[in-house]
Amino acid sequence: MIAGHYLIVQRWRPFFLKSEHHVRKIAVWVRIPNLPIELYNYRFLWRIGSAIGHMLKIDRNTSIHSRGRFARICVEIDLAKKLVPRISVLGSELNIE
Template structure:
């Protein structure tokens, strides 16, 4: 029998994921005297001076160009898709306090933090559950200083407010069978990227109304109605 959860603590909450936990990171150098040179990427079986990872230079509109394939670019983006940013209003606390706070969150996957500037922190997460759980908080308090959790994108500009934010959606009159998490998260996909449901929804304690939080681009048109069910039967 499922037990009740307290969403405010996030202690038992998790989210079904297709990605699962990404493998342990091997990017951090433990020995800072060891430097990584391009030769380290060379295939020892290849002829001398060639590398499958280092591309020949190209040219675009008369200027030097470095080309990557679409597959390579997609792979590079995949590695940073669970990345967030933290925004401090006036400035960040000492980094040892920031790192101590993040260690206290007990992420299930690997994580890294680094400074973008004096007021912005880059938060790289490896697990979708950790990403959803942290983004859903919207803000956290670190050593008495408030940090807003915001979406990081490839075009992230610290000087501008992001368009993608966590939003709560109400689903009034949702039939009871659809209160299962897999059904709710599938419905959430029509609204954005699902992050979590609230405790009354999870516990079916408020059957007249389900609530789900998703990340959504607020520049998109307002969405008030969606079809739920099969092609032949639904509402």
């Protein structure tokens, strides 16, 4: 994200016309700061990702608990839908970055 906007990078194609190409879904890496380390497990992170969009992957460092400041997951989001800004976990609202 640059200046609050998503930057989409695609493979070069000859004769590409931006006006004729609309991106509807993109894969994004999402950070969830302040998530308790006890919740860094496959099932819980997969459920969080599924609440955000179509869950694709859990970051390796997150899955082996080597980072404690944030969890990182990859999800496919539909740009035609409203983005999920935060989630509720154990009664607390956690921002999604």
